Amino acid sequence: MAEEWISTVAQRLTPIGTFSPEQVRMVAHRVHRRFVDKDTILLAAGTICQTIYCSLEGAFYQVSNNGEEPVIIDLHLPGQWFFNHQSFVTQTPSAYTIQAYSDGIVLELTIQVIHELIALSPVFLQLGSLLNQGTDRIRFFDQNLTPVQKYQYVLDYQPQLLHRFPLKMIAAYLKMTPETLSRVRERLARGLS
Template sequence: MTEAWIATVAQMLTPIGTFSEEQVRLFAHRVRRRSVEKDAVLLAAGAVCQTVYCSLGGAFYQVSYNDEQEPVIIDLHLPGQWFFNHQSFVTQTPSAYTIQAYSDGIVLELTIQVIHELIAMSPVFLQLGSLLNQATDRIRFFDQNLTPAQKYQYVLDFQPQLLHLFPLKMIAAYLKMTPETLSRVRERLARGIS
């Protein structure tokens, strides 16, 4: 276990809570670092989600397919973000979505078994439960009934890296709008019209 790995893990734990150096080392010793190739499936639809991922590099997405077998983008994940299929992980039932790599990348893998082991070692690891709250943020985002312009402005303000890692067609699908609507919104914002 290198000091660089410890520092990386500490950085990924910072948004979750406060952990001592010893606790970071315990965590770092139990999680797995994995290289992932473009198009690799981290979670297949129909499998039970047993792992929480953190992107150390690369772009990932969650997708389902409609009746015509066209992809429906559920979520997009950037480097530095934790992600998993919330419903499947919490209920331990088969996932309705696939989690896939959009590009080559590196993930940190935290299994449900490791979470339980860490909590058994120290109650401080109960802070890992905040990962479950992060997964509901997107649901709240779309429950606000934002206009297409407001959704795109949110991306510009809080997730601009999406625009560099994913094609506009995927971003439009993530924002639940057509690519044509997204193009019109982008054009209006570029001209200063909201």
């Protein structure tokens, strides 16, 4: 197995927990690297989420197409793990679609591999911390932040979103109209909050 691949997997596992070099090799041997083209659907609405992805390259998004206008649920950048939390945890059909916004590469960690790794060693129970990441966005929007505070959060913690996605998608992700986002950006540019 190529040392470069093992190093890539080790980098993605570091925020999750502490794994020995041998444990990293065990994971690297079981996960898959997948090249995806722009607009590739990783998870279609109505199917059960069986895989947790990590973007190695490219940008991805989750969207709900239940209404006339698609609703952006989440945006994902390189280095981030992502999946449909509700579907993965309950093993019920997903209400959302996960799609590639650009060409990219993902690391795929299936539920079967997670179970296999946990059966080999309890140290892999640390992979469960990935499930907490699925609730981060819910907590973010439960804080009832103002539009300015939401955009400031993006500027402070996820500025790469502004380089990877169009403002219309960012506005939808922040649950505001593009016009509101424009006014917020203008206010912040003038030094007003």
